[in-house]
Amino acid sequence: MRILLSVVALGSTLTIAQAETRIFVDGNKLHNFCLSHPLSASGYIIGVADQQLIAEDMNLGQGSKFKFCLPEGAQGGQLVDTVCQYLKNNPQIRHLSGAILVTGSLSEAFPCR
Structure with missing residues (x-):
């Protein structure tokens, strides 16, 4: 849950930057890849x-x-399954950068000890 909140907080900061920076894959597009284009995902x-x-x-x-x-x-x-499941379970943040969501979901699933 802490990671989700961190992703949301970072995402709100990035929203302003996204207006100026081109993001090629957001969470919605990546979720679509997971569902329809698994090799792309x-x-x-x-x-x-x-x-x-x-x-x-x-x-x-x-x-x-x-x-x-x-x-x-x-x-x-395993990484692909983890990220795709994370996107399925968190539709409220799929507007964020795909790269942010990948690293956020992997850090939640595979924390460093």
């Missing part, structure tokens, strides 16, 4: 997750609100 979700993990490895993601730690043996399909 998979590519987007795994791409965002990879980018976040690489940024962390390079110490570029320090201070990120949405840090996640995948368990040993985690598969890409």
Whole structure:
């Protein structure tokens, strides 16, 4: 629940920035990918997750609100299922950036300990 509130708070801050910055995939489009274009959803979700993990490895993601730690043996399909389920269960925030929703849902599902 804390993550959801963080996503909403960050999203409200980003709403102003979104007016000036082009966001290619929001949560509504990503949810549609989950339902109708699973390969597109998979590519987007795994791409965002990879980018976040690489940024962390390079110490570029320090201070990120949405840090996640995948368990040993985690598969890409698990990430896709996790994010798609999160989008299904939280329609009230699907207007936010898809990348924010991917990292937020993964940090909730796979918190670092």
